[in-house]
Amino acid sequence: MASIVAPVLFIQCLLSILLTTTLAAPINITRETFRTCRPGDWVGIPADCCPPKVIKGPIVDFCPQHDASKPLRVRKALQCLSGHELKTYTRKLERGYALMRALPDSDPRSFKRQNAIHCAYGTGSFIQDGSTNLTIDIHLNWHFLPWHRMFVYFHEKILQKLLGDPEFSLHFWNFDNSVTATPRHGSRGCYKAGHFVPPMYNDPSKATFEANRSFMAFEPNRAVDLAFDLSQWNPAVGPPTFPNNTVEEQTRMNREIMHRSMITLANTTNFIGKAYRVGDARIVNPAAGAGTIELWPHITLHTYIGGWMLQPITAPIDPIFYPFHANMERLWSVWRKLGYGNDDPTDPDWLDATFLFWDENAVMRRVKTRDFVDLNALGYRYEEVNDASWIFFDNSTSPGAP
Numbered sequence: 001m002a003s004i005v006a007p008v009l010f011i012q013c014l015l016s017i018l019l020t021t022t023l024a025a026p027i028n029i030t031r032e033t034f035r036t037c038r039p040g041d042w043v044g045i046p047a048d049c050c051p052p053k054v055i056k057g058p059i060v061d062f063c064p065q066h067d068a069s070k071p072l073r074v075r076k077a078l079q080c081l082s083g084h085e086l087k088t089y090t091r092k093l094e095r096g097y098a099l100m101r102a103l104p105d106s107d108p109r110s111f112k113r114q115n116a117i118h119c120a121y122g123t124g125s126f127i128q129d130g131s132t133n134l135t136i137d138i139h140l141n142w143h144f145l146p147w148h149r150m151f152v153y154f155h156e157k158i159l160q161k162l163l164g165d166p167e168f169s170l171h172f173w174n175f176d177n178s179v180t181a182t183p184r185h186g187s188r189g190c191y192k193a194g195h196f197v198p199p200m201y202n203d204p205s206k207a208t209f210e211a212n213r214s215f216m217a218f219e220p221n222r223a224v225d226l227a228f229d230l231s232q233w234n235p236a237v238g239p240p241t242f243p244n245n246t247v248e249e250q251t252r253m254n255r256e257i258m259h260r261s262m263i264t265l266a267n268t269t270n271f272i273g274k275a276y277r278v279g280d281a282r283i284v285n286p287a288a289g290a291g292t293i294e295l296w297p298h299i300t301l302h303t304y305i306g307g308w309m310l311q312p313i314t315a316p317i318d319p320i321f322y323p324f325h326a327n328m329e330r331l332w333s334v335w336r337k338l339g340y341g342n343d344d345p346t347d348p349d350w351l352d353a354t355f356l357f358w359d360e361n362a363v364m365r366r367v368k369t370r371d372f373v374d375l376n377a378l379g380y381r382y383e384e385v386n387d388a389s390w391i392f393f394d395n396s397t398s399p400g401a402p
């Protein structure tokens with residue numbers, strides 16, 4: 001399948017560079033956008049994270065180029081790694097992060113600079129070219145899913161480069177699955193529940209640990225809260241308070257949240273998020289713009305983990321950001337396969353939205369959403385996991401169900 005799809009996408013990608021439409025007005029990040037970057041904010045908290053105003057060197061168009069004769073790399077579920085495989089993976093990640101943290105701030109691939117670019121894109125620091133006050137934001141609108149897939153993609157490329165291992169794959173935190181099941185006959189997937197913070201991200205001796213989290217996130221036997229009260233996602237109103245649910249209560253709520261965000265409420269418009277194109281003003285109220293999974297489980301889990309993860313200014317300082325967001329974009333690909341007429345938007349203002357990212361060689365890449373809608377074309381896939389845990393959530397025993 002992938003071997004047929006990838007070359008076709010590659011050709012489409014080349015064509016899309018040649019054929020530009022004049023009517024559409026997608027968000028378009030350019031050298032000018034960087035030049036006019038200025039301090040932004042998030043819920044009134046100031047953010048000063050602009051990259052250097054002048055982009056040195058060329059900007060090179062990005063085209064996905066998966067060699068179809070090679071198998072797709074597999075991003076695996078963290079909860080199923082064990083023994084030798086877990087040891088090897090942990091050692092590589094440790095080394096990758098040590099090298100990334102050791103890069104000077106002048107290197108856009110450094111751990112710090114990767115946080116800064118997420119901050120600039122997420123705090124209204126970039127303004128639309130030619131505008132005085134219309135910003136560019138990649139949260140709370142339809143850019144959320146593709147932009148974060150791009151961000152994690154380049155993070156993984158940088159780790160590969162630093163490790164000298166082009167086959168290295170970042171793994172994912174399968175927080176949505178809270179049911180350990182027996183694998184289907186012949187299946188080679190991971191069917192273990194993943195609703196605890198992955199131990200390697202919770203071990204103070206590891207480079208993947210971060211001490212600045214809410215106390216809840218450190219409790220190894222507490223199920224994470226995907227149903228967290230969204231109104232608490234705002235440090236300006238004080239630290240959040242947490243419900244003290246049992247694992248059984250919590251994971252039932254989690255499965256309900258997943259079923260609702262992925263199925264019940266998840267037609268294309270609601271799932272992908274609100275349109276955001278040139279001329280649109282920043283959306284500040286999450287419910288007014290975010291797609292279903294951006295709200296639940298994404299914002300809820302950011303809030304639950306807390307600390308740096310609480311705000312877009314600092315979230316990628318916590319390494320758990322990356323396996324967490326890998327699962328977010330995995331869920332996008334699961335949604336597309338669920339049926340119910342689920343499909344990505346066809347609006348060119350979504351498909352042609354253009355962002356700039358530094359790649360693994362510190363070369364600036366011009367990246368379009370249309371090149372990030374099919375992850376197999378990017379050369380990887382996700383290990384099969386127990387999505388059935390929430391797909392077949394039974395609401396008939398809900399308190400208050402009709």
Ligand SMILES: *[C@@H]1O[C@H](CO)[C@@H](O)[C@H](O)[C@H]1NC(C)=O
Pocket residue numbers: 020026028029030352354
């Ligand atoms: C984005 O801006 C660049 C530079 O101004 C321009 O060449 C390109 O056509 C624009 N792309 C879109 C999709 O508007």
Ligand SMILES: *[C@@H]1O[C@H](CO)[C@@H](O)[C@H](O)[C@H]1NC(C)=O
Pocket residue numbers: 132133134281
């Ligand atoms: C942006 O600027 C225009 C005029 O340039 C003004 O009408 C509008 O109210 C401003 N919007 C915000 C959110 O400041």
Ligand SMILES: *[C@@H]1O[C@H](CO)[C@@H](O)[C@H](O)[C@H]1NC(C)=O
Pocket residue numbers: 244
């Ligand atoms: C949560 O509930 C358990 C028992 O159900 C109790 O032992 C524990 O102290 C409670 N924790 C908090 C923070 O309230």
Ligand SMILES: *[C@@H]1O[C@H](CO)[C@@H](O)[C@H](O)[C@H]1NC(C)=O
Pocket residue numbers: 265267268269270
């Ligand atoms: C999606 O569902 C919302 C209500 O949740 C509805 O307003 C909207 O029209 C639906 N969109 C499509 C494309 O079906």
Ligand SMILES: *[C@@H]1O[C@H](CO)[C@@H](O)[C@H](O)[C@H]1NC(C)=O
Pocket residue numbers: 212235306307308309310311314
């Ligand atoms: C933890 O993160 C918050 C941001 O949510 C920040 O305000 C705070 O200073 C950090 N605390 C420490 C000890 O680094």
Ligand SMILES: *[C@@H]1O[C@H](CO)[C@@H](O)[C@H](O)[C@H]1NC(C)=O
Pocket residue numbers: 256257259260264393395398399400401402
């Ligand atoms: C389950 O039923 C309750 C009560 O009718 C409703 O509020 C909730 O949205 C339903 N959940 C799902 C996942 O459909």
Ligand SMILES: [Cu+2]
Pocket residue numbers: 118122139148312
């Ligand atoms: Cu983000």
